Amino acid sequence: MSKPTALIRNNLVALHETEGIGWLTIQRIFNAAAMEDAQARREADWRDLGLTPKQIAALMKNLQPDVADSRMTRYERSGIKVLTILDRKYPRRLRQIARAPWVIYYVGRLELAARPSVGIVGTRLATSYGRRVAEDLSAACSAQGLTIVSGLARGIDTAAHVGALNKAGGTVAVLATPVNICYPAENKHLYREIGEKGLLISETPPGTSLHPGLFPLRNRIIAGLSLGVVVVEAAEGSGALITAEDATKANRDIFVVPGPITSPRSRGGMLLLRQGAKPVLDEEDILEEYRKHLTKSNDIQFDPKNILHAGDPLLHLTPDETSIYNILLDQPRSIEELAAESGMTFGLLHSVLLSLLIKRRIHQQPGSVYNVL
């Protein structure tokens, strides 16, 4: 079977949920091959990996099998599902971005994350012009089968979700809060509806309290899930521009709905226009870019084949990855055998193996033995 061992998956979730342990630390732990045998590691091992005593105490508690079990039971009861980057169902496009979330939590129809989709984002302090345009564009795109991704914030985000919710493409709300918390509270009704008909996603572990640093992290997920990002109204310095920047880095299309050049609320988006973003006059400007993605059914059902294609050009292998992959094509190898055959240092080898795991080209068996998928 091609699922990563439940143990590695559980340990990854435990690490992700330990307060103070960030993305880079988890990568370091992966590279040190400490993910599989995390339970066997001692305090000194974790200290060597850069963790503070407080983090170590919290992690060691989190790693205990009974704690992990009760966590999963709690999630199950609340209807929260958990996916790690090593899971087959993890959204394919999200896998492609820099610092893809190790773990995501979701409620609702995961298949929406595999559909052709665009992010529609903008200011919370939207004008009536901005809200109207966001809702109309979103409804028109969703009616043609394009899923609308946004951040459930006030203003443009809310209008975008409302427009798409009951149309063919549906809508995905990416939250900065844990997936079981609605913020802002005024969107409670919308939040519940998206949980039922759409998809709620968050990288933030349940129980985490909201802090401003979570919003930029949320923005990169909106960009990651989308083929392109549409900025409707955004002042200079708006969070929507961070989403657009993330989208540019992730090689996504950037669209801007023009507005009056005298409106400070439009200024940020207009600066993107100056930099070459595509102006949107109506939904056709968006739809024409993704027509080929929409040729099939407007309401395709979930199919794991849509999540990840081994031949996906965006998941190309580097020369190092190719050389390790070719060794494993012959037969499964332990990490020591791979080091001997490839001549790579353990540091490089671990990072290459992690990358191949994330790209779902190899599988890690117990005892640090790897085989191709």
Add this chain to the structure above:
Amino acid sequence: MSKPTALIRNNLVALHETEGIGWLTIQRIFNAAAMEDAQARREADWRDLGLTPKQIAALMKNLQPDVADSRMTRYERSGIKVLTILDRKYPRRLRQIARAPWVIYYVGRLELAARPSVGIVGTRLATSYGRRVAEDLSAACSAQGLTIVSGLARGIDTAAHVGALNKAGGTVAVLATPVNICYPAENKHLYREIGEKGLLISETPPGTSLHPGLFPLRNRIIAGLSLGVVVVEAAEGSGALITAEDATKANRDIFVVPGPITSPRSRGGMLLLRQGAKPVLDEEDILEEYRKHLTKSNDIQFDPKNILHAGDPLLHLTPDETSIYNILLDQPRSIEELAAESGMTFGLLHSVLLSLLIKRRIHQQPGSVYNVL
């Protein structure tokens, strides 16, 4: 002296002012070498050149020296100046466009037509947003030395002239009416001010009554005089879009001030944006394109050298033109000698000579003898 003979110049004006004789007919007459000896031509000659009896009667009257003299005296008394395309002072950029006017009439500071300039155009039914933006942009560009060209119409044109009038770059109004008629009448005060501080230009002979066909002709002159054209507000089908189209044909830059996508008044400009026009957020988007033209004084005085440079790359010679030019470099030749030496047909030769005259590379002496300038 390098001025074309006064006779040819007068005959060209007489032809241009004869009702029903259009641009192509004048070109045909030029090509038939009938411009110089027009007074000597008989009715049958003109019939052969495609003129109707009515046109012939009017033309023969117009060609009479006393009629021509009284015309010029009348213009002089009204402060109207006349330029033909064969004149040295004829605006250089206007010379470059397809179907450049054979004759223009002007009142005011002709040197403004030689300055770096942009057209600012848009709908007569402007919104307060459009008027405000047009006036502010125009003032800001003119303050930096860019001359603003527009059409004196209601709405955007008016705002553009008002913004630029008292700034360094000044303003040029291109009229569809004769240059001594103000249309619309409500702009009388502005018209008078532009005549004093700026420049009024028209291709339409004094005495011609206004008809709708004159407006598109006016638009090509706005485009021709400008380095680029800025569309502020224009509904679909607006005359400003014709100006933009003329500007594209003349290889000028096209700028669009974005507006709300829900405003039909902005729709036409926004379609240009979709086609790749440059969005204007503020005057810098325009000025940055023409900084090199503005490096000298912001208020340069008229200098014929600024009007036409013999080495102007836009006035490149074709191979046929080069071969005739090279023959004339040796010594002046009659048209018969040129035909014999070049082996060209008289039809081709006339069109090559006309082109060289318009490009001001050669000069026509009495008796159809040509010499290089």
